[in-house]
Amino acid sequence: MQKEATSPQEIVMQMVMGAWVSQTISTVTRLNVPDALKLHGPQTAIALTQRYGINADPEFLQRVLRACASVGIFTEDADGKFGPTVLSDVLTSDSTVSLKKLTEIFGGTWWRIWTGLFDAVRTGQPQAKAQLGMEYWDYCKANPQEMEDFGEAMKSNSLSSLKAVLEQCDFSDVSQVADIGGGFGHLAIELVKKYDRLNGIVLDMPELIPIAQKHVANEDSDTISRIKFIGGDMFEDVPPANVYIMKHIIHDWDDTSCIKLLKNCHARMEGNGRVICVDAVLPPVGNTGSTPAKFLDIDMMVFIPGKERTEEQWNALYNAAGFKIVSIKPTHDNLGTSIVEGIKS
Ligand SMILES: C[S@@+](CC[C@H](N)C(=O)[O-])C[C@H]1O[C@@H](n2cnc3c(N)ncnc32)[C@H](O)[C@@H]1O
Structure with a gap:
């Protein structure tokens, strides 16, 4: 593990090097090293490349594995063998709390977009188009x-917030729920x-629907019969x-x-309906509390014309669309997400 930073220079240096740590972890994950070590146990870099199908230069691989071991992702012994840990398990495909896809994307397309942050902040414009040649959703449509x-990344990182919705929102009197932008339909x-x-x-x-349907094909027939996927x-x-x-x-x-979208929900809502947004609620101005949502906000800034919002900003959105917020409950997930529930005002 890295030694604890004490001086301001060390603290800032560790923060700045976070980008390198992220990219290094993403690289070994894209190479499937966590999966290989889980399956075959501790191995040297040479064995991973020669026997276990890891497509990499053995010397360079050994160096990224050593860096990962220094932050606890792998173990490393005096024979040069690297082994799995509880942290590398989260980076495997069959972990129940897998971050594999999310970590891979962090180091791939998203890394490319993030290189535009400086320009985003200078110009007030997201940078997906500048970095990828098109807006992010169009890029997804063009690259299945x-x-x-x-x-998959969205689904696998949804476990905690999904559990919170199940525990905290009552659907016993509801006959029809619509999950808008519902991805693979996990919620x-x-x-x-x-x-x-x-x-x-x-x-x-529409382009996502066949992919989502493929991913839910193994669900039981009763569940599938009560879920309808619509492209639009x-x-x-x-x-x-x-x-x-x-x-x-x-x-x-x-x-x-957002107001247009919320108004669409308002117009189509049947009975005594509700709108439930599961998203971050930022602390008010002046509260320097640490929450991942403040950096997720930067992700929204550089990617798309989105942002994270304070309670005041959420109220303004709901009110403009004819709703009022009745509760805000934290989900305690790893992105600082809350459940913002509203009814017609
Ligand atoms: C950040 S993802 C969230 C997915 C899912 N709700 C979750 O949390 O796991 C945003 C979703 O919005 C969908 N989306 C983007 N633009 C859309 C549009 N104009 N109409 C419908 N869905 C859209 C994307 O395909 C994607 O699945």
Whole structure:
């Protein structure tokens, strides 16, 4: 492990080197080293390349593994063998709390976009187009593998916030929930599994729907029969439902787009409905509390015209679309996400 920083220079240096740590961990994950060590036990870099299919230069691989071992991702012994740890397990494909896809994307496309942060801050414009040649969602449409990886990354990092929605939101009197921008449908699927009279609609971009349907093919037939995937544009229209749920959607967009989307939900809402957004709520101005949401906000800035919002900003959005917030509950996930529940005002 790195020694504890004490001087201001050491503290700042460790923070700045965080980008290198992130890229190094992403690289070994993209090479599938965590999976190989979990399967075959401790190995040298040469054995990993010669016997276990890791496609890398052995000397360079040994050096990235050594760096990873210094931050606890792998063990390292005096024979030059690297072994799995509880941290590397999170980077494997079959971990129940896998961060593999998310970590891979961090070091791939997202790393490229983040190189534009300086320009984003100078110009007030997101930089996906400058870095990828097109906006991020268009890039996903043009690259189905990116779209699938992104969907998987979102799903695998949703476990805690999803559990919080199941525990904290009551759907016992609801017959139709619409998960807008629902990705692989993971949230809607867990909800219909918990409530046997509930039906779910998952609305997402048409290009994502066949990928999502492939990923849910192994769900039981009752669950599948109560989930409908619809391809469409949420800014044009949303399907009718009693409850609209949107997880990590509002933070992707500017205020005008968010109000349009919330108004679409308002217009189509049936009965005494609710709108539930699962997203970060930033602490108010002057509160320097540490939350991952403050850096997720920078991710939104550099990627897309989105942002994280304070409670005051959330209230303004809901009110502009004809809703009022009735509760805000933290999910205690690793992104600082809360559940913002509202009803028609
Ligand atoms: C940040 S992801 C969130 C996915 C999912 N709700 C979750 O939290 O795991 C945003 C989702 O919005 C979808 N999306 C983007 N633009 C959309 C649009 N115009 N209409 C419908 N869905 C859209 C994306 O395909 C993606 O699945």
